[in-house]
Amino acid sequence: MRIGQVAEETGVSARMLRYYEKQGLIDPGVRTSAGYREYDAEDIETIFHIEGLRGLGLSMAEVKNALDDPKFSFTDVLDELLVESRRRLREEKRLYDQLRAVKKSQVRDWPAALEVMNLLHNLRSQVPSLRQDSVMRLEPTADPRHVARLALDEDNANVAGALSWSVLRAGPTALAEVVAALQHDNPEVRLRAVRIIERAKGTDEHLLGALDDPEASVRGAAALALGERGGQQAFEELMRMIVDGDHDTAAADTVAQASSWQDKALSTISALLNDDHVLPAQRARLVQALAEFAGSDDVLRELVADPTPAVALTATAILNARASAR
Numbered sequence: 001m002r003i004g005q006v007a008e009e010t011g012v013s014a015r016m017l018r019y020y021e022k023q024g025l026i027d028p029g030v031r032t033s034a035g036y037r038e039y040d041a042e043d044i045e046t047i048f049h050i051e052g053l054r055g056l057g058l059s060m061a062e063v064k065n066a067l068d069d070p071k072f073s074f075t076d077v078l079d080e081l082l083v084e085s086r087r088r089l090r091e092e093k094r095l096y097d098q099l100r101a102v103k104k105s106q107v108r109d110w111p112a113a114l115e116v117m118n119l120l121h122n123l124r125s126q127v128p129s130l131r132q133d134s135v136m137r138l139e140p141t142a143d144p145r146h147v148a149r150l151a152l153d154e155d156n157a158n159v160a161g162a163l164s165w166s167v168l169r170a171g172p173t174a175l176a177e178v179v180a181a182l183q184h185d186n187p188e189v190r191l192r193a194v195r196i197i198e199r200a201k202g203t204d205e206h207l208l209g210a211l212d213d214p215e216a217s218v219r220g221a222a223a224l225a226l227g228e229r230g231g232q233q234a235f236e237e238l239m240r241m242i243v244d245g246d247h248d249t250a251a252a253d254t255v256a257q258a259s260s261w262q263d264k265a266l267s268t269i270s271a272l273l274n275d276d277h278v279l280p281a282q283r284a285r286l287v288q289a290l291a292e293f294a295g296s297d298d299v300l301r302e303l304v305a306d307p308t309p310a311v312a313l314t315a316t317a318i319l320n321a322r323a324s325a326r
Contacts, residue, residue, distance in 0.1 A: 006039045010047050017047070023060055025050055025067060144170035148177035151196055152189050164196045179206050187215035194218055198225035211237060220246055228258035235261055239268055242289050243282045256292035266290075270299055273311075284310040291318045 007014045020026045021037075026046050028037040039047075046067070053063045147170050151163035167174045181193040194210050197203045198221070210222035211233045223230055223237035224247065230237075235258075241251035255265050269286050272278050278286075287303060287310075290296040296318075303315035 001039045001044075003037050003039070006044065006047070010044065010051070012047055012051060020047070020050060023064065025060075025064055144174035145177045148174040148181075152178065152181050152184075152192050154192070155188075160192065160195070164199055167196055168200055175200055175203075179203075182206060182210060182213075187213075187218055190215065190218045191221055194221040194225065198222075204229055208233075216240075216244075216246065220251070224250055224254055227254050228260060235264070239265075239272075242285055243272065243278070245281070245285055248285050248289065252289035252292045255289075262293065262295060266293060266296060266299060269296075273299075273303070280308045280310065283308055284314060287311050287314040287318075290315075291321075297322070 001009065003014045003017055006012070007017060012020075017026070021028070026043055028039050028043055031037060049067070050063055053066055054060075058066065144167075147163065147166050151160065151167050154160040154163050167178060175197070178193050178196045181189050182197075184190050184193070190210070190213060194207065197206050204226065207222045207226050208230065211219055211226075211230060213219050213222070219237050220241050223234040223241070226234045228234075235255065238251040238255050240246070242248045242255075255261055258265075269290060272286055273283055283306075287300070290300055300315045300319050303311055304319070306312040306315065
C-alpha cells in the first residue's frame with residue numbers, strides 16, 4: 001500500500017507517517033519504480049504498535065527504544081506509567097485545591113490572589129518554618145477542607161499543631177473532613193486525625209470509635225485523649241501502654257488522674273507484677289507507674305525485696321522520695 005492508503009487504513013496522517021520514518025520508527029523497504037513508498041503488512045503492524053505506545057504516553061524516544069529493544073517489557077512500561085500518572089493526578093489535585101482556596105478566599109484583585117497563592121505554595125514547602133508561617137497567616141475559612149487535608153498530611157509536630165488550630169478555627173466542615181479520615185487506610189493519617197479531634201469539643205463519640213482501631217498508636221492516642229471518659233476500654237488500653245512502654249509515663253499519669261480508676265489500677269498493677277508471664281522490663285515499668293498513685297505505698301513496700309533489681313531499686317527510690325517530701 002502507498003502512504004495515502006496507509007493513512008486512510010490506520011487513521012495516521014501521511015505527514016505523521018513521514019515523521020515516523022524520519023525518526024527511524026518505520027522503514028518501508030520497498031519503493032515503486034516512480035520512487036513511491038510501499039508499505040507491507042509488517043509496516044502496518046509497526047504503525048499500530050507505535051500508535052498504541054504513544055497512546056500510553058510514551059515519548060518518541062521511548063517508543064523507538066521499545067521497538068529496538070528485544071527485551072522490551074510491556075508490563076514494566078505500564079507500571080512506570082501508572083506511577084507517573086498517579087504523580088500527575090496528585091499535582092493536578094493540588095492545583096485544583098489551591099485554586100478553590102483562592103476562589104473561596106474572596107479576593108478581588110491580582111495582588112491579593114497572588115498573596116494567597118504564595119501562602120498556599122509555602123504550605124507545601126520542605127521547610128517547616130515556612131509551612132508554619134503560612135498556616136498562621138492564611139485565613140482557614142478560605143477553604144476548610146483544604147486546611148483539613150493539609151493538617152492530615154503534616155508530619156512536623158509544630159506545623160501540625162498550628163494546622164490543628166486552623167482546623168478548629170475553620171469550623172465544622174473542616175472538622176468533618178478530619179473525622180472522615182478516621183477511616184483512612186494509612187494509620188499515620190488516622191493518628192493525626194485523633195490528635196486534631198481531641199482538641200475539639202463534643203468529639204468523644206469519634207474518639208471512642210478510635211479505641212477499636214487496629215493500630216495500637218491510634219488506640220493509644222484516643223485512650224490518652226479520653227482518659228476516664230473512655231471507660232473500661234480506655235483503661236485496658238492505657239494499662240497495655242504502660243506494660244508495653246508505649247508512652248507509658250503519659251498513660252500512667254492519665255490513669256492516676258482518674259479517681260474512679262484508683263483502686264482498679266492498683267489491683268491490676270499488683271496482679272501483673274505477680275504474673276510470671278510479665279517480663280522484667282515490663283515489671284519495672286509497672287513499678288515506675290506506681291509513682292503516680294498516692295495510695296501505692298503498701299504495694300511498693302512489698303516490692304523493696306523483689307528479686308528483680310530494677311523493680312526493687314525503683315520501689316525503694318519512690319518510697320524514699322515520698323519520705324523526703326513529707
